[in-house]
Every structure is written in C-alpha cells, then in structure tokens.
Amino acid sequence: MSGTNTLESNTVSNSPVVDPPQPEEGLDFPLVELFFFAYRDFIADADDMLEEYGFGRAHHRVLHFVNRRPGMVVAELLEILRITKQSLGPVLRQLIESGLLVQVAGPEDRRQRLLYPTQKGRNLSIELTHMQSRRIKRAIESLKNKDRESIKDFLFGMIEPEEQDLVEGLMDKER
Amino acid sequence: MSGTNTLESNTVSNSPVVDPPQPEEGLDFPLVELFFFAYRDFIADADDMLEEYGFGRAHHRVLHFVNRRPGMVVAELLEILRITKQSLGPVLRQLIESGLLVQVAGPEDRRQRLLYPTQKGRNLSIELTHMQSRRIKRAIESLKNKDRESIKDFLFGMIEPEEQDLVEGLMDKER
DNA sequence: AATTTAGGTCAGGACGATTGACATATTTTG
DNA sequence: CAAAATATGTCAATCGTCCTGACCTAAATT
Numbered sequence: 259m260s261g262t263n264t265l266e267s268n269t270v271s272n273s274p275v276v277d278p279p280q281p282e283e284g285l286d287f288p289l290v291e292l293f294f295f296a297y298r299d300f301i302a303d304a305d306d307m308l309e310e311y312g313f314g315r316a317h318h319r320v321l322h323f324v325n326r327r328p329g330m331v332v333a334e335l336l337e338i339l340r341i342t343k344q345s346l347g348p349v350l351r352q353l354i355e356s357g358l359l360v361q362v363a364g365p366e367d368r369r370q371r372l373l374y375p376t377q378k379g380r381n382l383s384i385e386l387t388h389m390q391s392r393r394i395k396r397a398i399e400s401l402k403n404k405d406r407e408s409i410k411d412f413l414f415g416m417i418e419p420e421e422q423d424l425v426e427g428l429m430d431k432e433r
Numbered sequence: 434m435s436g437t438n439t440l441e442s443n444t445v446s447n448s449p450v451v452d453p454p455q456p457e458e459g460l461d462f463p464l465v466e467l468f469f470f471a472y473r474d475f476i477a478d479a480d481d482m483l484e485e486y487g488f489g490r491a492h493h494r495v496l497h498f499v500n501r502r503p504g505m506v507v508a509e510l511l512e513i514l515r516i517t518k519q520s521l522g523p524v525l526r527q528l529i530e531s532g533l534l535v536q537v538a539g540p541e542d543r544r545q546r547l548l549y550p551t552q553k554g555r556n557l558s559i560e561l562t563h564m565q566s567r568r569i570k571r572a573i574e575s576l577k578n579k580d581r582e583s584i585k586d587f588l589f590g591m592i593e594p595e596e597q598d599l600v601e602g603l604m605d606k607e608r
Numbered sequence: 609a610a611t612t613t614a615g616g617t618c619a620g621g622a623c624g625a626t627t628g629a630c631a632t633a634t635t636t637t638g
Numbered sequence: 639c640a641a642a643a644t645a646t647g648t649c650a651a652t653c654g655t656c657c658t659g660a661c662c663t664a665a666a667t668t
Contacts, residue, residue: 282559286570524655545614
C-alpha cells in the first residue's frame with residue numbers, strides 16, 4: 259500500500275518519502291533556515307578569534323556579559339547563560355588566570371564574588387562585539403528601508419515571553 | 434606593588450574596570466545580545482522535544498535538511514552542516530535505527546547513499562518546524578509593519594557573503 | 609589495471625555541558 | 639546564639655558533539 263511494495267505492515271512503513279514537504283499553513287522554511295545559517299556565521303567570527311586564545315563560546319559569553327554589566331554576580335551570570343555552576347567554574351577560572359576578568363568580594367555581602375573585566379578583558383570584549391556589530395550593520399544596510407527598529411523588535415519577539423522582562427532589564431534603558 | 438596601590442607595573446594592570454562600556458561608533462550591543470537570546474529560545478523548543486527521543490541538535494539538523502531535500506547525499510549534508518564524516522556517522526545511524534530516515538543506493542552512482550525521511554521522520558520534522566515557525570510568526574506579528582521580507586533580507590545579509598549563493602541554492606526557488 | 613571517489617568505521621581526544629555530592633564562608637532566621 | 643539558608647567553589651563521573659588520523663569496501667573513472 260505504500261512505497262514500491264504492496265501490503266506492507268501498516269503499523270510502520272519504512273518506505274522513503276521522496277517528495278519535499280509541501281508549503282503548509284504556518285510552516286516558514288526559509289526563515290527557519292536563514293535563522294540557522296545567520297546565527298552560524300554570526301558566531302563564527304568570534305569563534306575564530308577566540309580560538310587563538312584557546313577559548314570557546316562559553317568564554318565569549320561570560321566575557322561579554324561581565325563586560326556589559328561590570329560588578330555582575332556569579333548567580334546572575336548563571337541565570338543569563340542558563341548553565342550550571344559546575345560548567346561555569348573552569349571557564350571563569352581560565353578567564354581570571356588569563357587576566358581578562360577579576361573577582362572582588364561583595365562590599366555588602368562578602369559571600370558574593372563581583373565580576374569585573376580588566377582593561378585587557380574590556381579591550382577583547384569590545385573587539386569581539388565590533389566584529390559582530392559590523393555584520394549586523396552590513397545586514398541592515400542591505401535592506402531597502404534600513405529599519406533597525408523592526409529587526410530589534412523581531413529579535414525581541416523571538417525571546418520566550420516570560421523571559422522578555424529579564425532581557426529587557428539586562429538591556430537597561432538603552433534599548 | 435599591585436592591588437589597591439598606585440604606581441603599578443604599567444605593562445599589565447589587573448584592576449577591575451568598573452564602568453560599563455560606553456556607546457561607541459559601530460557597537461550595537463542591543464542587537465548583538467538580542468540575537469543571542471533569540472537564537473537560544475528559538476532552538477529551545479526543539480531541544481526539549483528532541484530530548485524525549487534521546488536526540489540532540491545534531492539529530493535535529495540532519496532530520497531537518499534531509500526532510501527539506503529528500504534524496505540528499507551524505508556529502509551534501511556534510512557540506513551544509515560543516516561537520517566531518519566521523520561526526521555525522523553516529524547521528525545518522527541513530528536516526529536510521531529509529532526509523533526516521535532511510536538510505537537508498539544511488540540509481541546512477543551506486544556508491545552514493547541517498548537519504549530520505551520515512552513518514553515518521555517527515556512527521557517529526559514538520560512538527561519541529563511548526564514550533565519554530567510559530568515563534569517566528571509571533572515575532573513578526575509584534576512588528577508595526579509586519580514586514581517578513583525585511584526580516585528575511587536581514588537574516589540573509591547576516592550570512593557570510595561567499596556562502597550566500599550556497600544557501601540561496603538550498604532554498605531553491607521558494608525564497 | 610590503477611586511481612579516485614563515496615561512504616563507513618575504529619581509535620583517541622577535546623570541549624562544554626550535565627548531575628550528584630560535598631565543602632566553606634557568610635548571612636539570615638528562629 | 640544556634641540553626642538554617644545562601645553564594646560560591648570543587649571533585650567525580652558522564653554525555654553529546656565535534657575533531658584528527660588511519661584504514662576499509664565498493665564502485666566509478668582514468
């Protein structure tokens with residue numbers, strides 16, 4: 259009844275489906291795939307540069323958010339990155355050993371370890387963000403109406419609704 | 434000589450940089466971060482569903498592209514995903530063992546293994562794409578002028594220029 | 609017949625992430 | 639004040655996904 263054969267087990271058929279998926283209501287293949295490719299290349303520049311330092315994406319993310327929010331506490335970092343303490347541990351240690359970040363005991367709660375970039379860490383973070391911003395800028399300039407605001411709203415809308423407040427808080431007033 | 438004192442070695446200072454980065458020409462922090470958060474949540478839905486099957490992102494990507502382009506050959510898959518044969522191996526085997534994909538010897542070149550989804554694989558792939566499309570649709574609807582075309586052009590512009598033709602080919606005529 | 613190509617596989621390793629269990633210092637609470 | 643909760647760190651074991659290198663078969667090309 260399916261495939262080239264007749265009368266197969268009709269519970270499960272392993273026959274190949276040869277036709278591509280039909281355009282269906284609510285199935286936006288192009289945007290789904292473009293988002294995948296766009297993110298891949300968005301992250302690639304930084305990946306290449308970080309490789310020279312022996313760092314990976316985890317290092318990049320930590321470096322970025324600590325720079326963006328100097329004085330950030332470990333718990334905040336874990337929440338934003340959605341990773342565990344145990345995953346963060348080695349990454350943080352390497353960044354500190356490399357002289358890119360420093361830890362300072364919390365002035366009020368001395369259990370806390372406030373995270374700050376060094377000047378070296380700040381410089382590298384800015385350099386990485388520059389590369390990514392350059393790509394974004396180029397992409398926006400390729401639009402007819404260079405509507406940065408639409409792109410921003412779109413990306414914000416892609417975030418899980420319950421998370422949007424948290425992200426908006428991170429961005430502070432400067433959105 | 435170092436720490437809270439003055440007149441440190443001026444080669445390297447490990448003092449914390451306490452101020453956030455100043456808005457600088459060509460540094461678009463909001464978009465850089467939104468892209469990160471957006472991708473994180475974009476991928477999260479599918480991650481959760483695939484976890485039930487014991488699959489990861491690699492399985493998702495393979496399932497997606499084989500569904501999108503039934504009859505795809507292993508070499509094409511490697512090129513799109515930019516991974517090695519050795520990495521693909523286990524993933525492909527699991528997808529085949531799970532009855533989501535099948536391999537068929539190439540009709541002209543019998544060395545080739547043409548990859549096809551089964552009906553089961555097609556169903557799962559469509560379901561995953563539905564979740565992602567739903568999020569995209571919602572994000573676009575949150576815009577004043579619901580300009581899907583701008584978003585598409587933006588994402589396409591984010592792709593490495595030398596790669597854009599390759600991606601356009603994958604999308605075929607239906608962009 | 610020799611070489612190249614498409615694909616598969618084995619070994620060994622790296623990285624980034626996980627969970628579980630536990631340790632330490634400090635703050636908060638009863 | 640003692641007990642509990644909190645912030646952080648660390649050890650151990652494991653997993654998924656990627657890597658390189660080496661080698662294999664089958665089939666196509668030269």
